[in-house]
Amino acid sequence: MVIVTTAGPAPAPVLSSTSIDGLIKVTADATWAGALVEVDYRTLMPGAYAAPFRADVYRQTSVGTELVRSGNPVVGYGGRAWAYDHEAPLGLPALYWAVPRMADGSSGPASGGAAIVSTGPVGGMDDPGLWIKCLGRPELSVQVRATDWSAGTYKGRTSSADILSARNTASTWSTRGGHETQMTVLTTSRAEQDALQAVLDQGPVLVQGLAAHNRDDGYYLPTDLPWKRVGRTVHMYREWTIGLLEQDRPGTADQPLVVPGRSLARRQAMYPTFADVAFSGRPFSDGLLP
Numbered sequence: 001m002v003i004v005t006t007a008g009p010a011p012a013p014v015l016s017s018t019s020i021d022g023l024i025k026v027t028a029d030a031t032w033a034g035a036l037v038e039v040d041y042r043t044l045m046p047g048a049y050a051a052p053f054r055a056d057v058y059r060q061t062s063v064g065t066e067l068v069r070s071g072n073p074v075v076g077y078g079g080r081a082w083a084y085d086h087e088a089p090l091g092l093p094a095l096y097w098a099v100p101r102m103a104d105g106s107s108g109p110a111s112g113g114a115a116i117v118s119t120g121p122v123g124g125m126d127d128p129g130l131w132i133k134c135l136g137r138p139e140l141s142v143q144v145r146a147t148d149w150s151a152g153t154y155k156g157r158t159s160s161a162d163i164l165s166a167r168n169t170a171s172t173w174s175t176r177g178g179h180e181t182q183m184t185v186l187t188t189s190r191a192e193q194d195a196l197q198a199v200l201d202q203g204p205v206l207v208q209g210l211a212a213h214n215r216d217d218g219y220y221l222p223t224d225l226p227w228k229r230v231g232r233t234v235h236m237y238r239e240w241t242i243g244l245l246e247q248d249r250p251g252t253a254d255q256p257l258v259v260p261g262r263s264l265a266r267r268q269a270m271y272p273t274f275a276d277v278a279f280s281g282r283p284f285s286d287g288l289l290p
Contacts, residue, residue, distance in 0.1 A: 013119045019097070019112030024057075026096045028088075028118040032138055032260045033131055033208070035088040035116060037071065039098045042079040044109070052076060055100040055108075057083045061092060069135060072252040073101055084259045086138040089217065090131070091120030091210050120210045132199050133206040135250060139260040140199045145186040147239065149215065152181030178246035179218070183207070185240045186230070193238060200225060204247050220244035 015028040025038045039055050057071025071083035088094050095115045100108035121129045121143060128143040155177040160169040187193045199205060200222040208217045223243035230237035271280065 012117065013091075014093075014115065014117040015119070017114040017116050019114045021112040023111035024096060024098050024114050026094075026114045026116050028116050029084075029260070030119050032086070032141060033088070033090060033118065033120075033133075034138060034260070035085040035094065035096070035118065036259065037068065037074075037083040037085060037096055037098075038080070039074055039076075039082070039111070040080045041098075041100055041108075041111075045079040051103075053079050053081055053100070055081065055098045057085075057096060057098050059085060059088065060095040060113075061089050063089075066249075067252050068096070069252045069255050070257045071098075072255065074098070074257070082257060082259075084138070084257060086133055086135060086141070087206055087208075087217075088116075088118055090118060090208055093117050130207065130209045132196075133208060134199045134202045135204070135206060136258065137202060138258060140195070140202060142192075142195045142199050144183075144196065146183055147186050148184040149181070152179050154179055180246065181220075181244050183242045183244060185242060187236075187238050187240065189236050193236075196240060197225070200242065204250055207244065219247045219249050221247050 013028070015030070016026070018025040022043070023039065023041055025040070027036045027038075028034075029036055037057055039057065041053065041055070045053075053076050054073040055071075056073050057068040059066055059068050066087075068083045068085045069087060071085070074081035074083045076082070085094075085096075093115055094117075095113045097113045098111045102108050121131075128145045130144050130146050130149075132142055132144055134140040157174040157177055158171060160171040163170055185196065187196055204219055204221050206217065206219055209215050221244070223245055225240060225242055227238050227240045229235065230239050270276075
């Protein structure tokens with residue numbers, strides 16, 4: 001007997017969560033489709049903890065468990081540090097926890113878990129359904145309107161040679177190559193054109209969408225980028241056919257913390273001198289730390 005089921009409703013968004021022990025807090029970043037992770041071990045800081053404080057931050061989803069890119073490890077002073085997860089899944093649950101690194105090289109007590117369910121794009125012209133994410137510079141990531149992403153190929157790795165007086169050839173084979181595909185994207189303005197080209201010039205990208213798209217998130221190296229005008233000559237609409245070559249996930253060890261909208265330049269604009277910081281009454285890290 002065949003049992004037919006239908007997909008249940010999408011989980012309701014949970015945009016912020018703190019572990020039951022208070023050691024880790026996760027906040028969804030709806031603007032950039034990421035997650036900000038705060039690790040706070042100040043209540044458990046005996047002398048055995050390393051200075052500066054270091055901890056590994058993990059993310060678990062239905063696909064598996066991975067170290068967060070800027071959480072391998074997080075580094076901070078006084079038992080507090082941050083990570084930014086620009087690879088958090090769209091519209092799906094993700095569970096985070098931290099494991100501190102002790103001064104003697106061992107692992108400290110793991111934190112409890114904190115889970116979020118981020119919001120995802122609804123699709124269409126105004127809220128496109130796919131992200132092309134830059135891992136090293138998340139502020140360059142863009143949402144794109146994919147008008148076609150329906151085909152791809154896995155290239156075979158075979159070679160053959162003729163054998164004199166034999167009907168068949170001598171052949172060798174190996175595991176097939178990574179996924180190669182093409183995505184057609186529509187832009188409607190010069191600003192969108194520039195943003196798309198900027199993110200594709202940064203090397204490997206994460207292409208990410210909703211589960212309803214039936215496309216797995218993947219890391220790709222952009223290749224050729226032909227385009228054509230859509231509509232009349234005076235229109236700014238362009239269709240770009242992006243060549244994408246599948247890659248392994250780039251390594252995460254010792255990656256820096258990069259948070260969109262948080263930088264030394266932003267802090268300098270807020271407080272040109274240390275005297276300005278002191279006069280404001282705000283901490284020195286204001287405008288820099290998450």
